[in-house]
Amino acid sequence: MQNTFLNTINSPEDLRRLKPDDLQKLAKELREFIINIVATKEGHLGASLGVVELTIALHYVFNTPEDQLIWDVGHQAYGHKILTGRKAIFHTNRQLGGISGFPKRDESEYDSFGVGHSSTSISAALGMAIASQLKGEIHKQHIAVIGDASIASGMAFEGLNHAGVTDANLLVILNDNAIGIDPSVGALKMYLTNVKKGTQKRNNIIKALNFDYSGPIDGHDLPMVISELNRLKHIKGPRFLHIITTKGKGLRQAEEDQVKYHAPGKFDSSTGELMPKAASKVPKYQDVFGHTIVELAKQNKTIVGITPAMPTGSSLKYMMDIMPERAFDVGIAEQHAVTMAAGMATQGLIPFCNIYSTFLQRAYDQIIHDVAIQNLPVIFCLDRAGLVGEDGATHHGIYDLSYLRCIPNLIIFAPRNEMELRNIMYTAQLGLNHPIAIRYPRGKGITENWKQPFETINIGTGVTLKSGDSIAVLSIGTIAKNITEAISNCNNAEAVAHYDLRFVKPLDETLLHHIFEKHGTLITIEDHSVIGGFGSAVLEFAASHNYKNPTNVLGIPDTIIEHGSVNELQQQIGLDVNSITTLLNTLL
Ligand SMILES: Cc1ncc(C[n+]2csc(CCOP(=O)(O)OP(=O)(O)O)c2C)c(N)n1
Numbered sequence: 157m158q159n160t161f162l163n164t165i166n167s168p169e170d171l172r173r174l175k176p177d178d179l180q181k182l183a184k185e186l187r188e189f190i191i192n193i194v195a196t197k198e199g200h201l202g203a204s205l206g207v208v209e210l211t212i213a214l215h216y217v218f219n220t221p222e223d224q225l226i227w228d229v230g231h232q233a234y235g236h237k238i239l240t241g242r243k244a245i246f247h248t249n250r251q252l253g254g255i256s257g258f259p260k261r262d263e264s265e266y267d268s269f270g271v272g273h274s275s276t277s278i279s280a281a282l283g284m285a286i287a288s289q290l291k292g293e294i295h296k297q298h299i300a301v302i303g304d305a306s307i308a309s310g311m312a313f314e315g316l317n318h319a320g321v322t323d324a325n326l327l328v329i330l331n332d333n334a335i336g337i338d339p340s341v342g343a344l345k346m347y348l349t350n351v352k353k354g355t356q357k358r359n360n361i362i363k364a365l366n367f368d369y370s371g372p373i374d375g376h377d378l379p380m381v382i383s384e385l386n387r388l389k390h391i392k393g394p395r396f397l398h399i400i401t402t403k404g405k406g407l408r409q410a411e412e413d414q415v416k417y418h419a420p421g422k423f424d425s426s427t428g429e430l431m432p433k434a435a436s437k438v439p440k441y442q443d444v445f446g447h448t449i450v451e452l453a454k455q456n457k458t459i460v461g462i463t464p465a466m467p468t469g470s471s472l473k474y475m476m477d478i479m480p481e482r483a484f485d486v487g488i489a490e491q492h493a494v495t496m497a498a499g500m501a502t503q504g505l506i507p508f509c510n511i512y513s514t515f516l517q518r519a520y521d522q523i524i525h526d527v528a529i530q531n532l533p534v535i536f537c538l539d540r541a542g543l544v545g546e547d548g549a550t551h552h553g554i555y556d557l558s559y560l561r562c563i564p565n566l567i568i569f570a571p572r573n574e575m576e577l578r579n580i581m582y583t584a585q586l587g588l589n590h591p592i593a594i595r596y597p598r599g600k601g602i603t604e605n606w607k608q609p610f611e612t613i614n615i616g617t618g619v620t621l622k623s624g625d626s627i628a629v630l631s632i633g634t635i636a637k638n639i640t641e642a643i644s645n646c647n648n649a650e651a652v653a654h655y656d657l658r659f660v661k662p663l664d665e666t667l668l669h670h671i672f673e674k675h676g677t678l679i680t681i682e683d684h685s686v687i688g689g690f691g692s693a694v695l696e697f698a699a700s701h702n703y704k705n706p707t708n709v710l711g712i713p714d715t716i717i718e719h720g721s722v723n724e725l726q727q728q729i730g731l732d733v734n735s736i737t738t739l740l741n742t743l744l
């Protein structure tokens with residue numbers, strides 16, 4: 157393909173010079189460009205393909221970047237990036253040093269608001285619209301584009317509820333493709349389906365919230381979308397446009413298997429077929445969780461599973477398939493997920509509430525107020541803890557230890573491997589009389605032989621992985637793998653001891669006394685922020701017992717970590733095998 161039109165566009169100003177008849181051809185070129193790059197560089201695919209026409213129409217009709225355009229989540233903004241001056245560098249998307257996979261304010265003036273977590277767009281756009289009013293910028297437009305799964309989140313409703321009593325110059329566009337990462341859920345989804353079928357004409361909830369509602373219209377009908385945006389541009393106050401699109405539009409496989417092609421990994425750009433992955437029986441941690449909860453739930457009828465909109469990503473889908481009445485996808489509703497788990501726990505159920513570490517940030521008050529203060533035995537499984545790689549700054553799960561460690565009643569555990577994850581899940585459902593947070597990372601474990609008989613883990617106990625008389629390395633979680641390798645590579649492996657504390661709370665104080673008394677220099681290592689994390693806990697212990705051992709705290713520094721492979725990011729911050737080896741050699 158020649159990219160006759162796409163190649164002429166370095167900014168939306170070039171786009172606005174195109175004849176309306178040429179825009180359809182541009183849409184075809186843009187779609188193919190996205191497919192070609194994502195096929196080899198990976199990333200989110202389906203969402204961007206679904207909004208190609210909308211993206212062109214928005215930049216064609218509105219005066220971006222003066223007008224503020226906010227993409228909710230931002231995983232659908234690849235077309236936006238390409239049309240706003242980033243075509244030549246789009247191949248660096250999500251790579252170390254390259255552009256971000258999400259809109260980012262310091263990357264482009266066209267990225268009005270940094271995103272990554274869902275359902276923020278309406279509040280942000282409303283904030284900008286109110287600011288414009290206060291500044292007397294009466295012609296400035298503020299547009300939030302939000303998906304059907306994201307608009308069902310509490311935060312989106314909060315924004316709509318406020319906007320409806322303002323006269324802010326706000327346009328909310330609902331991009332309704334009836335799917336999030338997994339099929340959308342909930343009563344709102346049913347309502348939207350009825351709107352599309354034309355059976356819900358009278359009780360329009362958006363109109364009830366004082367928005368000027370229009371739609372639903374076909375979001376792939378470019379002339380119609382342009383015409384409707386042009387009309388809406390001249391209306392004042394909060395407006396709402398409902399468009400219907402197809403996720404993955406333009407790539408057959410992506411339309412047919414929208415879940416897989418949300419972020420498909422590498423695929424053949426001409427056939428759409430996924431590239432075969434190297435066969436490996438080593439499981440992903442999410443699958444260890446997914447299979448283990450099914451195994452446990454078969455034996456223990458009080459177990460229930462909860463995910464806020466991540467059945468596939470968390471692998472709770474296995475339980476949802478087999479025991480749909482006991483496994484719940486509550487939509488993008490982390491706060492609700494946590495409080496619902498608390499409610500279930502009051503009634504004697506054993507809720508496993510699986511939330512990505514980064515998304516649990518949204519439910520912080522619920523953890524304290526609804527779970528910890530009442531000491532309810534909710535089992536939190538925090539997937540994607542630690543560096544997640546290419547999703548970057550908005551998605552790294554590197555703050556959970558700090559934000560959880562200060563909460564009374566909460567037990568915090570980080571498994572070193574698959575067996576430990578299974579065993580702590582087993583132990584937790586036996587009854588701990590406390591809530592517990594179990595954090596584990598994105599990606600694969602370490603062994604094919606992970607499905608071993610369950611063993612109980614004694615709460616608050618660490619383990620000695622290797623003895624040695626000189627330096628002691630203390631770790632929690634799967635970073636132990638790097639440490640084991642680094643110790644075996646260092647100049648005097650015999651001298652180095654390695655302890656896996658396993659519990660960040662309660663700490664194994666007996667083991668810690670032993671470590672501080674036996675060893676001179678200590679190193680703590682964690683895949684987490686150094687502020688307030690595991691190393692901080694060890695330092696607090698040392699201070700309270702007056703130990704003076706020199707202690708190096710290794711982890712994620714107090715700076716925003718961007719995107720790149722996990723290995724590259726570990727190298728950047730000194731958590732990879734070589735950096736740990738070098739540190740050991742320096743200290744030995
Ligand atoms: C707070 C939060 N929870 C979960 C996610 C993970 N997530 C990313 S995209 C997505 C689905 C979004 O669906 P929708 O809004 O319908 O947009 P579409 O992908 O269909 O364009 C989810 C659940 C997130 N980004 N933020």
Ligand SMILES: CC(=O)[C@@H](O)[C@H](O)COP(=O)(O)O
Pocket residue numbers: 200229231272337419469540544547598
């Ligand atoms: C955009 C978003 O938030 C999700 O699509 C996220 O990228 C999923 O991450 P995993 O690939 O780790 O499930």
Ligand SMILES: [Mg+2]
Pocket residue numbers: 303304305331332333334335336
């Ligand atoms: Mg959707």
